[in-house]
Amino acid sequence: MSRLTSLPASLQAALHSRRLLKVIAGLANFEAASVERISRAAGAAGADLLDVACDPALVRLSAEVSGLPVCVSAVDPALFPAAVAAGAAMVEIGNFDSFYPEGRIFGAEEVLALTRHTRQLLPDVVLSVTVPHVLPLDQQQQLAIELAAAGADLIQTEGGTSARPFSPGVLGLIEKAAPTLAAAHAISRAVEIPVLCASGLSAVTLPMAIAAGAHGVGVGSAVNRLDDELAMMAVVRGLREALAAVPVAVG
Secondary structure, three states: OOHHHHHHHHHHHHOOOOOEEEOOOOOEEEEEEEHHHHHHHHHHOOEEEEEOOHHHHHHHHHHHHHHHEEEEEEHHHHHHHHHOOOOOOEEEEEEEOOOOOOOOOOOOOHHHHHHHHHHOOOOOEEEEEEEEOOHHHHHHHHHHHHHHOOOOEEEOOOOOOOOOOOOOOHHHHHHOOOOOOOOHHHHOOOOOOEEEEEEEEOOOOOOHHOOOOOOOOEHHHHHHOOOOHHHHHOOOOOOOHHHHHOOOOOH
């Protein structure tokens, strides 16, 4: 039986309908006040899932103020069990965006090893794994196939940090999302497990992610870079409405 059936019914339904909306507080964001604001805004505005740094206290805080299931992100599998014990519904290897400015690059073999280690530690917990966008698309596809075989339940794409949009307005938003959209298209056709498209997305490009084959989307900086909670709510609500307007075939 798929581990995905252990997720809360609301998350299963969001995946099935290909409209899952995940708000990402940030893998390196351990500031409780910031995570609380993001969590409260995400819960009030209709997100399906919160993605927070791998810390038990943050798991409890974000779940309490949002009322949403919580995913924890890290690149050290040893941190996951305590977060799961604190109530995390799933774990994720990634996101890697915060490491790239430091020159830290994750290769295919390292991500695969982290996946196998996590699966050994948590054989029954839902595991999402980010495929590094620094790999060529064919290698991203191959890694996704190997990750699924190693026990990943979901694959997440990325690419916002590598995009170099040079146009204003809507065209610039599409340029920003192009790498992660391309990855979602390629990977969703290589694996049978759900794909989440993340990094560099906006209300303009969320529908494109679903059309590319994603079962859901993850949005971070469009929300977590804001200081005002009402502004965060407005953005999340706009993302929710953009997803709700997408005509999709369930399956």
